[in-house]
Amino acid sequence: xxxxxxxxxxxxxxxxxxxxxxxxxxxxxxxxxxxxxxxxxxxxxxxxxxxxxxxxxxxxxxxxxxxxxxxxxxxxxxxxxxxxxxxxxxxxxxxxxxxxxxxxxxxxxxxxxxxxxxxxxxxxxxxxxxxxxxxxxxxxxxxxxxxxxxxxxxxxxxxxxxxxxxxxxxxxxxxxxxxxxxxxxxxxxxxxxxxxxxxxxxxxxxxxxxxxxxxxxxxxxxxxxxxxxxxxxxxxxxxxxxxxxxxxxxxxxxxxxxxxxxxxxxxxxxxxxxxxxxxxxxxxxxxxxxxxxxxxxxxxxxxxxxxxxxxxxxxxxxxxxxxxxxxxxxxxxxxxxxxxxxxxxxxxxxxxxxxxxxxxxxxxxxxxxxxxxxxxxxxxxxxxxxxxxxxxxxxxxxxxxxxxxxxxxxxxxxxxxxxxxxxxxxxxxx
Numbered sequence: 001x002x003x004x005x006x007x008x009x010x011x012x013x014x015x016x017x018x019x020x021x022x023x024x025x026x027x028x029x030x031x032x033x034x035x036x037x038x039x040x041x042x043x044x045x046x047x048x049x050x051x052x053x054x055x056x057x058x059x060x061x062x063x064x065x066x067x068x069x070x071x072x073x074x075x076x077x078x079x080x081x082x083x084x085x086x087x088x089x090x091x092x093x094x095x096x097x098x099x100x101x102x103x104x105x106x107x108x109x110x111x112x113x114x115x116x117x118x119x120x121x122x123x124x125x126x127x128x129x130x131x132x133x134x135x136x137x138x139x140x141x142x143x144x145x146x147x148x149x150x151x152x153x154x155x156x157x158x159x160x161x162x163x164x165x166x167x168x169x170x171x172x173x174x175x176x177x178x179x180x181x182x183x184x185x186x187x188x189x190x191x192x193x194x195x196x197x198x199x200x201x202x203x204x205x206x207x208x209x210x211x212x213x214x215x216x217x218x219x220x221x222x223x224x225x226x227x228x229x230x231x232x233x234x235x236x237x238x239x240x241x242x243x244x245x246x247x248x249x250x251x252x253x254x255x256x257x258x259x260x261x262x263x264x265x266x267x268x269x270x271x272x273x274x275x276x277x278x279x280x281x282x283x284x285x286x287x288x289x290x291x292x293x294x295x296x297x298x299x300x301x302x303x304x305x306x307x308x309x310x311x312x313x314x315x316x317x318x319x320x321x322x323x324x325x326x327x328x329x330x331x332x333x334x335x336x337x338x339x340x341x342x343x344x345x346x347x348x349x350x351x352x353x354x355x356x357x358x359x360x361x362x363x364x365x366x367x368x369x370x371x372x373x374x375x376x377x378x379x380x381x382x383x384x385x386x387x388x389x390x391x392x393x394x395x396x397x398x399x400x401x402x403x404x405x406x407x408x409x410x411x412x413x414x415x416x417x418x419x420x421x422x423x424x425x426x427x428x429x430x
Contacts, residue, residue: 002253003406004029004244006231006267007260010040010209011391014399015257015384017212020219022403027253028216029226029246031263036209038329039261039391042284042359044319045310046299047201048393049116050167051138052108053154054369055322055388056095059147072338074306078325084265088278089324091367104368105154106161107417108390111371113167114397114413116199122396126215131207132313138200139172139181140301141191147303148193155195170196183296186348202299202310205392226251231260234271240379241271255406257382262327262364264385271378275420277386279327279362283339284319286312286359287351295350307342316351318343322363322389331360363388373401373418382406383420 001024005016008030016026032038055075067073077089095101123129142148148171155169177194178184184191216223230247234256243252258264262279269275289295295316300309307320320342321335336358344353365388366372372386384402387394400412 001025001255001406003027003255003257004251004253005257005259006244007258007264008032008035008209008213008225008227009038009259009261009391010036010205010395011261011384011387011398012257012259013209013212013216014395015259015402016216016399018399018403019406020216020223022407024406025220025222026216027224027226027251029229029231029244029251031228031230033228035213035225036206039361039363040205040209041361042286042317042319042357043205043282043361043392044284044308044389045202045204045312045317046138046301046308046393047116047119047203048138048390049112049201050109050158050162050169050197050199051140051195051301052105052112052390052393054095054101054104054108056092056104056367056369057101058096058098059150060093060096071334074304074320075322076324078323080326082326085278085324085326088276088367091276095368100368102157103417104370105158107370108394109158109161111394111397111413111418112390113162114400115394118396118400119201129208129211131204131211133201133203134311136200136202136297136299136311137196137198138299138301139177139194139196140303141177141184141187141194143190143192143302143304145192151195151303167197167199172196181296181298181300183294183347183350184300187346200299202312203392204312208392231263231267234267234378234381236271236378239377241381255380255382257384257402257406258376259384261385262362264364264383268376271381273376273378275372275383275385276366277364278324280365280388281321281323281325281329281360281362282319282389283321283331283335284317284359285336285339285343285353285356286315286317287353287356289314289316289350290352291349294347296347302342302346305342307339309343309347316347327362329360329362331358363391365389370418371398372420373398374405374415376420
């Protein structure tokens, strides 16, 4: 088949990779000059296969007022004259219930663990892949006892769902945290404990996307990339997508995969579909490590500050913050200063922060935190959207699922929990 993938972030690239491996002729279309230049470019670098607790959680409610009032809060809401923003926020608050959060956790664990299996298979099959991958393990640290106790309950819940030592999580006290990550000495007086997951990985999402793109293009001379190409809209006739209107002209195929990040909502709307996706702007700094002993070896997440730290070869990636404030992808100096201040406080001397590369990206989030996968109500149009902050983590399993469905095969991961409301989760729609 001829398949057009709209969007060349890590999710679109992973989809195109599996489609090409299955023998399809694949075209990638993206408005940027190359692959993975938006939300995938400088994200947190964490592959959090087991630590997937969604942002939509009952614990959000007591934090709402501080988040709204503090300019340095980890989550900031900036009201817009946009009904989509308010609708998304109301849906997000509706998802902040125990049963909904637990349900989302179950689904994300299933997809996350499938992605981990595929990543390790990929690394075994293609050892030449070079994207700073490391089985670093992950440590989430907590600054208050109540949050740590809540994390303990979450760990117990996940362990009941996944009875597999490969995904074992341990709740540690302060001393144990310091023992497994001595670089945390700068936070010794701040943290009360943490959750350690040895099975988690770190990697460079941008480099990973580039490596897969090389393999897509090498698989067939008919595989193509349309970079620096604006996607104006989908052409729909009698409920079927018949083409894509772009700045390079009209493109046609046998199937179309929408994986365009936050732009997916606009494209779907013009085709008569409503996707509950809204951007959460995140920030990152990437600085050369100046003192390896002072930089963390583990992937570290500061739970209260919503900031992650990952060592990527000789660089330290510091990422976090979520701004709910529209589609402006520019870097806000005050938010960047907050990130830099937290990094200097947590790991002073670890990196040359004066040489840090700054980045901001719009993460395409659904209110519940679950991505939307599968066929849309428009024939020939498939959805792989709404991964939020877990795009890198979930990309391989999501891409494999879409390739399976387009081929008319049972999906690698069951689709229940990931389809649009009212859509069947069966592959028979292929």
